[in-house]
Amino acid sequence: MTPSKLGFGFMRLPTLENGSIDIEQVKKMTDIFIASGMNYFDTAFVYDDGDSERAIKEALVDRYPRDRFLLATKLCAWEQAPDEESAKQQFFTSLKRTGAGYFDYYLLHAIQVDNYHKYDEYGIWDFVKEQKEKGLIRHWGFSFHASHKLLEELLTKHPDAEFVQLQLNYADWENPAVEARECYETARKHNKPIIVMEPVKGGTLVKLPPKPQEIIRKASEKASNASWAIRFCASLEGVMTVLSGMSDISQMEDNLSYMRDFVPLNEDEKETIRKMQEALKEIPSIPCTACRYCVAGCPKHIAIPDIFEAMNMHMEWNNDELAAELYEEALENGGKASDCIKCRHCERACPQQIKITRLLEESAGLFESGYTG
Numbered sequence: 001m002t003p004s005k006l007g008f009g010f011m012r013l014p015t016l017e018n019g020s021i022d023i024e025q026v027k028k029m030t031d032i033f034i035a036s037g038m039n040y041f042d043t044a045f046v047y048d049d050g051d052s053e054r055a056i057k058e059a060l061v062d063r064y065p066r067d068r069f070l071l072a073t074k075l076c077a078w079e080q081a082p083d084e085e086s087a088k089q090q091f092f093t094s095l096k097r098t099g100a101g102y103f104d105y106y107l108l109h110a111i112q113v114d115n116y117h118k119y120d121e122y123g124i125w126d127f128v129k130e131q132k133e134k135g136l137i138r139h140w141g142f143s144f145h146a147s148h149k150l151l152e153e154l155l156t157k158h159p160d161a162e163f164v165q166l167q168l169n170y171a172d173w174e175n176p177a178v179e180a181r182e183c184y185e186t187a188r189k190h191n192k193p194i195i196v197m198e199p200v201k202g203g204t205l206v207k208l209p210p211k212p213q214e215i216i217r218k219a220s221e222k223a224s225n226a227s228w229a230i231r232f233c234a235s236l237e238g239v240m241t242v243l244s245g246m247s248d249i250s251q252m253e254d255n256l257s258y259m260r261d262f263v264p265l266n267e268d269e270k271e272t273i274r275k276m277q278e279a280l281k282e283i284p285s286i287p288c289t290a291c292r293y294c295v296a297g298c299p300k301h302i303a304i305p306d307i308f309e310a311m312n313m314h315m316e317w318n319n320d321e322l323a324a325e326l327y328e329e330a331l332e333n334g335g336k337a338s339d340c341i342k343c344r345h346c347e348r349a350c351p352q353q354i355k356i357t358r359l360l361e362e363s364a365g366l367f368e369s370g371y372t373g
């Protein structure tokens with residue numbers, strides 16, 4: 001079965017008021033997705049402490065024949081894996097949680113400069129190949145958040161990796177902290193099919209600042225902001241699937257409206273994207289994708305991405321009233337920016353290499369000095 005061009009990422013699922021996954025809505029979304037001819041579903045051992053994989057079972061695996069969908073999940077050797085045994089056990093736990101019998105795509109999760117040695121140390125590269133030989137994995141690869149130089153090194157060392165998952169979006173195409181273009185070109189050089197994650201930059205490209213917004217409104221009255229971001233990635237040669245972490249039915253319907261019968265960007269649309277890239281470069285912002293990898297290990301339980309959302313509201317949008325509100329909300333479940341003890345656990349976990357401690361100091365300076373917007 002060929003993977004659909006749009007993949008359903010089970011990372012930002014809709015939730016109920018009590019914070020648990022709204023499984024009934026997820027079932028409806030799954031039905032709409034499959035009825036639209038799509039088939040690719042993506043989860044991970046660590047998403048929602050396993051609830052994402054459980055939701056896959058309930059919404060998908062238990063309700064559809066196994067040959068109607070393709071399922072991807074991931075093993076994270078650096079999170080919830082203090083040793084080799086617990087890292088490898090993630091694979092068997094994922095099989096049990098999802099009830100899928102086998103995985104169509106299996107990934108070494110979120111490889112970056114501070115953790116890739118764990119995958120070597122625990123022998124995970126060989127482990128996934130053994131599972132493939134046993135028929136429990138159809139294709140294996142890795143998701144990646146580091147420089148193109150490290151990607152080059154890994155693809156040279158592991159030429160049998162069957163695909164790579166990269167964070168690509170038009171705003172980070174030339175961003176030196178992400179190296180989207182260079183990573184894309186490296187994967188292409190090695191002839192690897194590419195799965196795109198974070199095409200909408202964690203939702204950032206849905207809420208554009210005024211100037212880029214004006215550029216795309218002029219180009220099209222109808223097309224949604226997300227459509228530009230997702231179609232940009234899907235139009236790149238060699239891209240197998242673009243993952244979208246759809247959080248409700250309306251987002252799914254929007255995504256499907258242009259991905260069901262996908263048409264690549266034409267030359268005029270590519271020019272619009274180039275203009276937006278230029279406009280975005282002029283606006284300073286924190287490149288946080290809200291992946292929340294930094295939050296789990298913070299001894300002060302600081303809601304780092306929520307604080308950065310408030311900072312970006314201030315920096316990108318100049319909406320200081322909303323920025324102050326967002327900061328207050330960020331404190332509801334965690335510590336203040338000034339509680340940071342600079343242990344830097346978060347910085348080691350951050351795929352975007354954000355200087356979190358320095359930015360928290362700036363956030364504290366802004367929001368904790370009587371600032372009300």
Ligand code: SF4
Binds near residue numbers: 299341343
């Ligand atoms: S450096 Fe600060 S924000 Fe980061 S994990 Fe440590 S206490 Fe938390």
Ligand code: SF4
Binds near residue numbers: 290349350
């Ligand atoms: S600061 Fe980094 S690790 Fe934390 S949510 Fe943002 S991008 Fe993810």
